[in-house]
Amino acid sequence: MTKIEFLQQLSDALSMLPDAERDKALAYYREMLDDRMEDGMSEEEAVNSMDSIESIKQRIIQETPFPVFLHDRIPRWRGWMPTLLAILLFPLWFPLLMAGLGIIFSFYMTIGALIIAAFSVVVGLFLGGVVAIGSGVFGFTFSMPLAIVSIGSGLVLMAIAQLLVSPVMFFARAILRFTRIVIYRIKILFFHGRGGRA
Amino acid sequence: MDAQLKRGLLDVCVLAVLKQQDSYGYQIVKDVSPHIEISESTLYPILKRLEGNRYVTVYSVEHNSRLRKYYRLTPEGAKRIGEFIDEWKEMIKVVHFISGGMGK
Numbered sequence: 001m002t003k004i005e006f007l008q009q010l011s012d013a014l015s016m017l018p019d020a021e022r023d024k025a026l027a028y029y030r031e032m033l034d035d036r037m038e039d040g041m042s043e044e045e046a047v048n049s050m051d052s053i054e055s056i057k058q059r060i061i062q063e064t065p066f067p068v069f070l071h072d073r074i075p076r077w078r079g080w081m082p083t084l085l086a087i088l089l090f091p092l093w094f095p096l097l098m099a100g101l102g103i104i105f106s107f108y109m110t111i112g113a114l115i116i117a118a119f120s121v122v123v124g125l126f127l128g129g130v131v132a133i134g135s136g137v138f139g140f141t142f143s144m145p146l147a148i149v150s151i152g153s154g155l156v157l158m159a160i161a162q163l164l165v166s167p168v169m170f171f172a173r174a175i176l177r178f179t180r181i182v183i184y185r186i187k188i189l190f191f192h193g194r195g196g197r198a
Numbered sequence: 199m200d201a202q203l204k205r206g207l208l209d210v211c212v213l214a215v216l217k218q219q220d221s222y223g224y225q226i227v228k229d230v231s232p233h234i235e236i237s238e239s240t241l242y243p244i245l246k247r248l249e250g251n252r253y254v255t256v257y258s259v260e261h262n263s264r265l266r267k268y269y270r271l272t273p274e275g276a277k278r279i280g281e282f283i284d285e286w287k288e289m290i291k292v293v294h295f296i297s298g299g300m301g302k
Binding site: 027031035051 | 222223224225237239242243245246247264265266267
């Protein structure tokens with residue numbers, strides 16, 4: 001691939017960004033390619049030394065905050081007309097905004113609740129085991145067989161808790177990774193298409 | 199290395215390189231690479247973030263009839279390096295304690 005082809009493909013991949021952002025990214029990669037070629041690499045070597053267009057695109061979009069995507073898409077707020085409209089249409093957009101914020105809030109709450117629930121299972125089992133062992137030890141004088149059962153089950157509970165630590169950590173990490181992917185997909189979905197003015 | 203940990207480290211690595219002298223993208227990658235893995239794609243969002251936080255400023259210099267973007271450390275950026283080192287001095291003390299307890 002030539003340098004021009006690479007930059008063109010990158011420009012296409014970043015089409016959903018506003019013009020200013022896309023130009024900055026292209027300028028950066030153009031400079032990086034030029035510097036590598038100046039350092040002795042051939043054009044082809046320099047292009048091959050870059051990360052793939054897809055991973056560059058993913059990283060840039062993931063790192064770009066939501067508001068930046070709207071830069072070129074929101075018409076300018078000129079004069080008193082938009083302000084008047086905003087005030088008049090308040091009963092319309094305000095509840096929608098609240099609903100939107102509510103959805104975002106509950107999304108994060110759900111994620112948090114899932115993670116807390118998973119850890120609670122482990123903590124609960126462990127504490128249950130501690131209580132069972134404790135009451136077994138104290139009840140030794142009352143009834144030895146029952147005390148042994150209690151201590152035994154307590155040990156089993158603690159063992160299960162210990163075995164679950166690994167899967168729960170993996171589960172929590174997977175959920176966080178999932179969240180990041182969902183946000184990325186939402187960005188792609190909502191802001192797909194030509195970002196800037198043509 | 200843990201991804202989140204690395205992310206925080208790389209930001210300050212770039213600042214540290216700029217503390218020596220102003221530099222540009224490719225040179226920064228070359229200077230940081232021997233110490234910690236960094237690619238040009240990793241560096242780009244870092245530079246944007248550092249600029250957004252006012253830890254660095256950007257200016258252009260003409261080089262071989264093209265424009266090269268140079269980055270300069272700001273006083274806030276220098277302060278950030280100091281804060282980072284202080285944070286990690288604490289961390290290193292704890293690591294010494296932990297590793298001191300093993301292999302004895």
